[in-house]
Amino acid sequence: MTDAGRADGTGKVGTEGVDTGDVGTGGVGTGADGGGIAPLDRRVFAVAGVVFAVLMALSTRYGFHRDELYFLDSARHLQASYVDQPVLAPLLARLSLSLFGVSEAGLRLWPALAAAGTVVVGGLTAREFGGARRAQFLAAIATGTMPVLLSSGHVANTTSYEVLAWAAIALTVTRIGRTGDTRWWLAAGALVGIGAEFNHLAAIFGAVLLAVALLGPARRTVADRRLLAGAAIAVLLVLPDLWWQARHDWAMFEMTRALNAEHGGPGNIITWIVGQLSMSCLVMTLLWVAGLRFLWRSGRPLWRCLATTYAVLFVLFAVTTGAQVYYLGGLYVCLLAAGAVGLDDWLHSRPERLRALLAGTAVSATLSAVIVLPVLPSSGVAWTYGISATSGETLGWPQLVDTVGQVWNGLPAGQRANAVIFAADYSEAGAINELGRSAGLPTAAGAQNTNWWWGAGNPDATTVVAVAPGPEHAPGYTAHLRRYFRHVRVAATLSSPGGVHNIESGGHVYICTGPRRPWGAMWPELRNYA
Numbered sequence: 155m156t157d158a159g160r161a162d163g164t165g166k167v168g169t170e171g172v173d174t175g176d177v178g179t180g181g182v183g184t185g186a187d188g189g190g191i192a193p194l195d196r197r198v199f200a201v202a203g204v205v206f207a208v209l210m211a212l213s214t215r216y217g218f219h220r221d222e223l224y225f226l227d228s229a230r231h232l233q234a235s236y237v238d239q240p241v242l243a244p245l246l247a248r249l250s251l252s253l254f255g256v257s258e259a260g261l262r263l264w265p266a267l268a269a270a271g272t273v274v275v276g277g278l279t280a281r282e283f284g285g286a287r288r289a290q291f292l293a294a295i296a297t298g299t300m301p302v303l304l305s306s307g308h309v310a311n312t313t314s315y316e317v318l319a320w321a322a323i324a325l326t327v328t329r330i331g332r333t334g335d336t337r338w339w340l341a342a343g344a345l346v347g348i349g350a351e352f353n354h355l356a357a358i359f360g361a362v363l364l365a366v367a368l369l370g371p372a373r374r375t376v377a378d379r380r381l382l383a384g385a386a387i388a389v390l391l392v393l394p395d396l397w398w399q400a401r402h403d404w405a406m407f408e409m410t411r412a413l414n415a416e417h418g419g420p421g422n423i424i425t426w427i428v429g430q431l432s433m434s435c436l437v438m439t440l441l442w443v444a445g446l447r448f449l450w451r452s453g454r455p456l457w458r459c460l461a462t463t464y465a466v467l468f469v470l471f472a473v474t475t476g477a478q479v480y481y482l483g484g485l486y487v488c489l490l491a492a493g494a495v496g497l498d499d500w501l502h503s504r505p506e507r508l509r510a511l512l513a514g515t516a517v518s519a520t521l522s523a524v525i526v527l528p529v530l531p532s533s534g535v536a537w538t539y540g541i542s543a544t545s546g547e548t549l550g551w552p553q554l555v556d557t558v559g560q561v562w563n564g565l566p567a568g569q570r571a572n573a574v575i576f577a578a579d580y581s582e583a584g585a586i587n588e589l590g591r592s593a594g595l596p597t598a599a600g601a602q603n604t605n606w607w608w609g610a611g612n613p614d615a616t617t618v619v620a621v622a623p624g625p626e627h628a629p630g631y632t633a634h635l636r637r638y639f640r641h642v643r644v645a646a647t648l649s650s651p652g653g654v655h656n657i658e659s660g661g662h663v664y665i666c667t668g669p670r671r672p673w674g675a676m677w678p679e680l681r682n683y684a
Contacts, residue, residue, distance in 0.1 A: 191281055191282070191284060191332075192281060192285065192286045192287055192290070193287070194277065194278065194281055194287075194290065195277060195287035195288070195290040195291050195294075197287075197290075197291045197294070198273065198274055198276075198277030198278075198290055198291060198293075198294040199274065201273050201277075201291070201294040201295055201297075201298045202270040202271070202273040202274050202294070202298070203270065204298070205266075205269055205270050205273055205298045205303070205304075205307065206266050206267065206269065206270035208304075208523075208527075209262070209265075209266035209269060209304070209307045209308055209527075210259065210262070210263070210266050212308065212527055212528050212529070213258055213259040213262040213263075213266065213308070214258050214259050215528035215532075216528045216532055216545060216548040216549055217258065217548045217549065217550075217551050217552065218258060218261075218548060218551060218585075218588070218589075219308075219309045219310075219311070219544065219547050219548045220547045220548075220551075220579075220580075220581030220584070220657065221309060221310075221311035221547075221581070222247075222258075222261060222309060222310050222311065222584075223551065223580075223581050223583075223584025223585050223587075223588055223589075224580040224581055224583075224584045224603075224605075225243055225244055225247045225261075225310060225311060225584075226247050226251065226256065226261070226584060226587075226588045227580070227583060227584040227587050227588065227605070228244035228247065228604060229244045229245070229247035229248035229250075229251055230248075230251075230587075231604070231608055232244060232245065232248055233398060234394040234395065234397055234398035235394065235395040235397075235398035235399060235402075235406075236398075236603070236604040237402070237405040237406065237409050237603040237604040237606075237607070237683060238406070238409050238603045238604065238683075239311075239312050239352075239353060239354075240350065240351040240352060240353070240354065240392075240395045241351060241394065241395065242315070242348070242351045242352045243310070243311065243312045243315060243352055243353075246264045246310070247261060247310060250263070250264070250310075256588055256589075261310045262308060262309070262310050264310060264314075264315075265306060265307050265308065265309060265310050265311075265313075265314035265315070266307050266308075268307065268314040268315050268317070268318045269303050269304070269306070269307030269314055269317075269318075270307075271318050272297060272303060272314075272317055272318045272321050272484075272487060273294050273297045273298045273303075274294075275297075275318065275321040275322055275325050275487060276293045276294050276296065276297030276298075276321065276487045276490060276491050277290040277291070277293050277294040277297075277491075278290075278325055279293065279321070279324065279325045279328055279487065279488055279491035279492075280292075280293035280294075280491040280492075280494050280495055282325065282328040282329050282332055283328060283332075283448070283457075283491060283492050283495040284332075284495055285491070285494060285495035285498065286498065288498065288502070289494045289495045289498045290494070292441075292494040292498075292501075293490055293491040293494040293495075295512070295515065296434060296435070296438045296441055296490040296491075296493075296494060296515070297321075297487050297490055297491075299434070299435050299438070299515055299518070299519035299522070300433060300434050300435070300438075300483070300486065300487075300490075301432055301433070301434075301435070301522040301525075301526050301542075302317065302432075302433050302480050302483035302486075303317060303483075304522065304523060304526055304527055305526035305527070305542060305544050306480070306483070308526070308527055308528070308544065309544060312352050312353040313353070313480060313483070315349070315352040315353065316349065316352055316353040316355055316356060316483075316484055317483050317484040317487070318484070319345060319346075319348065319349025319352060319353075319356045319484065320349065320355075320356065320359055320483075320484025320485055320487070321484050321485075321487035321488065322345050322349075323342055323345045323346060323349065323356070323359065323360065323363070324460060324484075324485060324487065324488035325488070326338050326341050326342040326345060327342060327363065327456060327459070327460060328456075328457065328460070328488065330342070330376055330456055331376075331454045331455070331456030331457045331459075332454070334375065334376070336376055336378050336380040336381065337380055339376075339378075339380040339381045339383065339384035340380060340383055340384050340387060341384075342360075342384050343360075343383065343384025343385055343386070343387035343388040344384075344387050344388070344391065346359070346360035346384075346388040346391075347387055347388040347389070347390065347391025347392055348391060350388065350391070350392045350395070351391060351392060351394075351395060354406065355481060357388070357392065358467070358470075359463070359467065359484075359485070360385075360388055362463050362466050362467055362470075363459065363460075363463045364381075364385060366459045366462045366463050366466065367381070367456065367459050370455065370458075370459060370462065371455040371458075372455035372456045372458070372459050374455075375455055375456070376455075376456050402607065405683070408683050409603065409683045412683045412684050413475060413478070413684075414474050414475055416477075416684065417475045417476060417477035417478050418473065418474045418475050418476055418477075419476070421476075422475075422476030422477045423472050423473065423476050424476075425476050425477050425479065426471065426472040426476035426477070426479055427472065428479075429479025429480075430468075430479065430482065432479065433479070433480070433482065433483050433486045434486055434490060435514070435515045435518035435519055435522065436514070436518050437510075437511055437514030437515055437518055438490060438511075438515060438518075440493070440497070440511070441489075441490050441493035441494060441497065441511075442486055442489035442490050442492075442493050443493070444492075444493035444496045444497045445488070445489035445490060445491065445492030445493030445494075445496060446461050446464065446489060446492075447496065448492040448493060448495060448496030449461040449489075449492050457492075460485075460488060463485075464482070464485055464489065467481075467482055467485070468482065524538070525538045525541050525542050525545075526538075526542045526544050526545070527544075527545070528545055528548065530545075532549055532651060532652050533651070533652040533653075534652070535549070535652060535654060536652055536653040536654045536655070539654055539655060539656065543656065546650075546654040546655075546656045547581075547656055547657065549650055549651055549652060549654050549656065550648075550649075550650035550651055550654070550656065550658055551581075551585040551589055552589060553648075553649070553650075553651065554582065554585055554586075554621075554648055554658060555585055555586060555589045555590045555593065555595070556593075557646045557648060557663055558575065558586055558590065558595065558619065558621055558646075558663055559590060559593050559594075559595055560646065561619055561645045561646050561663045561665065562575065562595060562596075562619055564645075565617065565619075565665070569617050570617075572612070572614070572615055572616050572617060573612075573615055573616070573617035573618065573619060574596070574598075574599055574610070574611040574612050574615040574617075574618055574619070574673065575595065575596060575597075575598040575599070575611075575618075575619045575620075575621070576598065576599050576600070576601070576610075576611075576618050576619065576620045576621070577598045577599070577600045577601070577602075577605070577620075577621045577622075578600075578601055578602065578620065578621065578622040578623065578628055578631065578682070579600075579602055579621075579622070579623050579627070579628070579657065579658075580600055580602040580603055580604075580605050581657070581658075582598070582600070582621045582622075582623070582658070583598045583599070583600030583602075583605050586598040586621070596611075597611065598611075598621075599611040601680040601681060601682045602682045602683070602684060603682075603683055603684070606677075606680065606681040606682070609677070610673055610674050610676075610677040612673070613672060613673055613674025613675075613677070614672060614673065614674065615669075615673040616667065616669060616673075617665065617666065617667050618639070618664075618665075618666040618667075618669075618673065619645075619663065619664070619665060619666075620635055620663070620664040620666055621648075621661070621662075621663050621664075622661050622662055622664070623648075623657045623658050623661045624648070624655075624657065624658060624659045624660035624661045625660055626660075627657050627661075628661070631662070632644070632662075632664070635664060635666055637670075638666070638669060638670055638671070638676050639666040639667060639668055639669055639670065640667070640668030640669075640670065641666070641667045641668045642664055642665075642666050643664065643665055644662045644663070644664055645662075645663050645664060645665045646662065646663040647660065647661070647662055647663075648660065648661040648662065648663070
């Protein structure tokens with residue numbers, strides 16, 4: 155078996171039947187690194203450009219997502235890590251604040267670039283699997299139409315960077331498996347470390363992949379000192395995160411337990427399984443299932459490790475965090491690329507097969523875009539919330555800030571001088587701090603996740619204006635506040651525009667007076683990891 159070329163109908167890599175005269179219609183070119191591979195199809199960059207253009211064109215519609223408000227708040231409190239994510243995403247948010255101010259388009263530039271980069275990685279991965287230009291182009295289309303890619307590319311949290319990191323790690327491993335060049339383990343280790351500084355899931359991916367490689371047949375061909383050096387690089391890159399966690403009671407583990415309790419368990423296993431069908435366009439399920447088969451039958455131990463790693467993580471996440479269906483999103487880029495190569499001959503032997511696949515992808519991608527991107531008028535997105543909360547959680551924040559501002563400014567000046575605003579949810583604190591600054595609102599203290607570590611504000615406050623989400627997300631909150639204050643009254647009720655029943659719908663703004671203990675003394679009991 156050579157390092158060359160294209161995938162035949164059985165999923166094996168070989169050079170038989172290659173039309174070297176026309177790489178644009180299925181032939182392969184000749185590479186200098188261990189075998190012939192096709193040149194990269196420039197249409198891959200065109201697909202990436204379209205994805206980037208669409209995301210940026212829609213970047214200013216609706217408003218900030220609830221996570222983005224938290225990340226902007228985190229950007230103003232730069233530190234080595236946070237309760238619920240490492241430092242690099244807040245660092246990019248800080249860069250956006252410096253370059254563009256509080257701007258949706260400026261903040262969302264980075265996830266849009268990450269999404270476009272992921273499309274290019276998809277094409278490159280197909281190339282490493284021996285795919286000709288047409289297989290690379292199909293892999294780029296499959297990647298660029300993934301709902302998880304489009305959704306995450308519109309929101310500047312950690313997901314878009316995580317998807318790119320996973321895809322890039324898999325690309326590097328694929329190259330090692332094709333060429334046997336173990337120097338690429340250094341790059342893989344760096345990618346794991348950088349990815350883990352965006353989202354801890356990249357470290358889990360790297361650890362499982364390392365274990366699978368060392369415990370299986372791949373150990374004989376790819377395990378050497380460079381693999382250990384790559385692992386060392388990954389560990390060195392995450393040391394700042396570990397240092398911060400050690401100084402903050404290893405908050406990420408308590409946070410993980412809270413997330414697993416909320417999203418895991420047997421009741422969410424079916425949600426996880428069904429949710430994997432939404433990671434790509436539905437018809438592209440054919441492609442990534444074929445990709446698993448291609449990897450397993452490739453005859454290359456390290457490529458088989460990718461399939462095994464997928465299986466291990468599929469089970470792990472199904473049991474622990476089943477409702478978080480996007481956790482494996484980045485690995486589907488590799489599987490789609492493998493499927494594009496594995497099914498290349500089958501698709502092109504009957505042109506109607508390819509036409510049907512692309513037509514189905516166009517329909518599915520259009521529907522997905524309507525659900526996960528701000529395509530519709532904001533008044534028409536209520537029905538999408540039960541399928542994807544992305545758009546619904548970008549609505550209502552200016553109204554919330556206005557409501558809090560009315561309550562705050564309605565306090566007598568003397569009372570306001572000794573009052574604080576307290577938010578039960580990190581998005582509420584972020585909205586008040588980022589959108590309310592120009593309206594003269596003070597910095598809000600928050601109880602959730604890293605907000606709690608930033609303190610209670612005035613520890614001697616005698617009046618607290620408390621903001622809480624709707625009863626589905628903060629049940630019994632009035633009774634909760636009465637444990638700490640003698641007088642609690644509802645001053646305003648929150649609502650979302652367009653009839654969207656999001657997290658804030660039905661929430662309240664409270665005026666709390668008569669503290670049973672000093673506000674600062676209550677603060678340790680208010681922490682909430684969720």
